Ligand SMILES: O=C([O-])CC(=O)C(=O)O
């Protein structure tokens with residue numbers, strides 16, 4: 342029936358008869374005599390744990406989600422710390438790289454450049470048009486730190502939406518994973534006979550913008566209640582599309598705003614610990630960003646509010662931030678700069694180009710070093726030791742994804758700072774025992790933010806996602822630490838509490854939407870905070886097993 346639920350070239354090979362959702366339970370006699378749900382939970386978990394590679398586990402769980410969605414989410418919710426590295430970062434990265442090889446069945450929508458002119462009719466093919474509330478849309482052009490994966494990027498949209506369902510109780514049938522196929526510039530895929538996407542380079546910018554304009558308009562008409570999360574677009578397009586559409590449609594960019602918010606939140610908690618150790622005020626922090634792509638600059642923009650919340654002016658806040666890109670320190674006198682780097686480009690330095698990170702650290706004397714560069718091991722022993730020499734509790738956030746692209750591991754960070762580091766990473770690292778004390782790495786991943794931010798925006802029926810809503814999600818997350826978590830110097834709450842955290846964030850986001858006058862569910866305005874929180878919780882979907 343439809344060309345959109347399957348990669349198009351398979352049209353006619355594997356047609357869907359109805360919904361891609363799991364089939365109803367078989368009739369009596371068609372299952373084993375004793376198939377107790379509780380026992381089956383144990384069986385499924387044992388089957389998962391019997392797989393030895395992350396990718397095999399990913400494939401197994403993807404199959405389980407298809408066969409028995411309730412079981413999948415029940416297990417996921419009960420084993421968050423075990424499941425997230427499989428269905429999400431880092432394993433989802435490997436799954437995307439091999440997507441065209443491990444592909445089993447349609448999940449989500451593929452919209453191709455060939456659909457230009459008829460995108461609306463394609464979108465109508467989705468089986469649950471009226472249920473649609475949240476879509477994660479990628480064009481695969483920069484998946485995690487893995488580069489242009491073309492149509493293989495579908496895995497990231499699916500992974501993020503699984504976390505919306507698990508982490509914020511969004512109803513499964515209201516989620517739409519979308520991958521736009523505008524070509525790929527990765528020759529390995531163009532040459533791969535199994536590649537599932539269009540076999541040409543990415544189309545020129547003008548054609549892509551026309552396609553995006555049509556796509557966004559069609560989405561708003563076909564799914565009037567939909568919130569859109571842009572994901573893993575290449576840097577220029579990420580900024581361009583966010584600015585182009587954010588005042589017109591309810592949307593946010595997860596890499597710019599979600600990552601920005603999650604890092605601001607962890608930074609707020611880290612800066613308090615760091616300032617308590619140094620005796621220096623919060624306003625004196627100096628942040629060095631290693632990496633100036635969409636995530637790096639997005640985070641830097643968001644961290645501006647760390648300083649403005651402490652009473653600094655915008656200009657003063659901006660002066661607390663330094664950027665480093667592949668050519669070294671970013672400063673005006675260096676010459677022509679990409680548009681998105683200009684705001685933070687230093688005006689107060691005009692000497693020779695400083696390229697070496699150690700030299701840059703000696704010049705800036707940062708209290709915090711944040712990596713969003715996708716350069717593995719860029720924070721080597723001497724960088725870490727220098728940061729520890731400058732600060733009693735250095736803040737080191739190694740945020741590139743997945744794990745193998747991280748700027749440093751937690752083990753290295755602990756070792757080379759003698760355990761003083763305040764650490765967060767984009768991908769998960771195991772905890773470390775150091776001098777008899779257990780130290781915990783923070784996972785500064787947008788997975789703490791987007792489920793609650795999205796849920797809040799959906800429940801408020803927000804017309805737009807404002808900066809104030811994003812900031813509210815961040816401050817809500819920072820406030821969500823329990824006394825026990827603070828005792829362990831955690832920068833983020835334990836992931837097992839994701840539902841509780843998402844509900845709290847959603848409540849804060851709804852309040853921010855009301856203040857900004859972008860809410861359409863105006864009946865929520867009269868509720869007290871506790872009523873609103875109860876309302877948010879009552880809207881969460883739960884597996885019934
Ligand atoms: O997906 C993740 O783990 C975080 C993220 O958005 C990215 O790295 O692009």
Ligand SMILES: [Mg+2]
Nearest residue numbers: 485572573596
């Ligand atoms: Mg991303």
